[in-house]
Amino acid sequence: MVKRVAIIRTLGTAGTPAGMVWSGASCTMAGVTTRPGAIIGALGALLSAAVYLTSPHTVPVFHETQWYAGIAFAFLYVALSIRPLYTTFPRLPYASTALGSQPAFGISAFYFALLHSYSGFWGFVGGFGGLRYWSGYFASSLCFGLLALCLLTIAAATSIPYLKRHMGAYWKFAHRFIYVAGVLILIHGVTVTIHLAHLRAILIVTYLSLLFLLGLHILRFDRYAAARYHALPRRIVTVICFPVVSVVLFWSFFFLDHHAH
Numbered sequence: 387m388v389k390r391v392a393i394i395r396t397l398g399t400a401g402t403p404a405g406m407v408w409s410g411a412s413c414t415m416a417g418v419t420t421r422p423g424a425i426i427g428a429l430g431a432l433l434s435a436a437v438y439l440t441s442p443h444t445v446p447v448f449h450e451t452q453w454y455a456g457i458a459f460a461f462l463y464v465a466l467s468i469r470p471l472y473t474t475f476p477r478l479p480y481a482s483t484a485l486g487s488q489p490a491f492g493i494s495a496f497y498f499a500l501l502h503s504y505s506g507f508w509g510f511v512g513g514f515g516g517l518r519y520w521s522g523y524f525a526s527s528l529c530f531g532l533l534a535l536c537l538l539t540i541a542a543a544t545s546i547p548y549l550k551r552h553m554g555a556y557w558k559f560a561h562r563f564i565y566v567a568g569v570l571i572l573i574h575g576v577t578v579t580i581h582l583a584h585l586r587a588i589l590i591v592t593y594l595s596l597l598f599l600l601g602l603h604i605l606r607f608d609r610y611a612a613a614r615y616h617a618l619p620r621r622i623v624t625v626i627c628f629p630v631v632s633v634v635l636f637w638s639f640f641f642l643d644h645h646a647h
């Protein structure tokens with residue numbers, strides 16, 4: 387059954403086509419009710435088809451590997467930003483819709499990460515036989531990617547309502563793997579060989595976006611620590627963690643060699 391919340395906002399007045407209504411976890415357009423999860427799922431299916439159909443089908447498989455990685459990263463970014471965004475800015479509109487669509491973004495991230503890993507390993511690296519031509523440094527970067535994929539699989543599987551209901555207290559613990567996966571993906575992304583055109587511009591935009599996301603998470607953790615440990619000086623977690631994170635990210639984005647094989 388589609389979940390509904392008390393506050394119903396008509397987006398027609400806020401620039402959305404008239405007759406389209408968002409209510410909590412569903413979107414109603416001309417009498418047809420759709421969950422945001424279904425829209426995100428359909429978007430994922432369309433995007434993956436578009437990547438495949440626009441591929442030049444060359445070997446090594448650059449096109450699919452890179453586009454699937456980028457889309458997986460974007461979905462994961464949205465999945466990880468929704469909650470801290472709403473706890474930091476509680477007045478933002480469509481809170482319950484956004485929070486309700488978080489699992490769909492996480493599952494889509496897993497789907498694209500799976501496609502990326504498949505084309506990356508078989509079409510780019512050359513499978514197990516191809517591994518011997520790459521350095522140990524590159525192989526360890528792939529291991530971080532593989533580990534991240536395993537954790538994303540656990541996080542996606544535990545989003546299934548049946549498992550969620552039956553896992554009880556373990557659910558929250560298992561679901562936190564998504565944060566560890568995020569860190570491993572960062573390590574994989576900055577250590578793996580990257581053959582992207584416009585790499586510098588992409589690195590600058592990604593760096594700034596990640597700073598924003600990590601800043602939100604640090605602020606959230608700061609509020610949690612302040613509520614738990616009253617003796618802590620105000621904003622101490624943010625004052626210490628944010629500069630450290632900015633410097634580490636800056637080093638890994640702009641000083642590490644992204645072409646080390």
Ligand code: HEM
Binds near residue numbers: 455458531
């Ligand atoms: C077995 C698992 C994995 C394998 C074999 C793998 C393989 C690769 C390869 C070969 C590249 C280099 C592509 C290039 O030269 O441009 C790459 C890059 C990248 N991978 Fe993975 N990967 C794996 C898991 C993941 C996962 C789970 C993510 C999550 C989103 C991810 C995100 C990225 C990103 C962001 C890049 C850099 C951008 C790019 O070059 O496309 N990878 N990966």
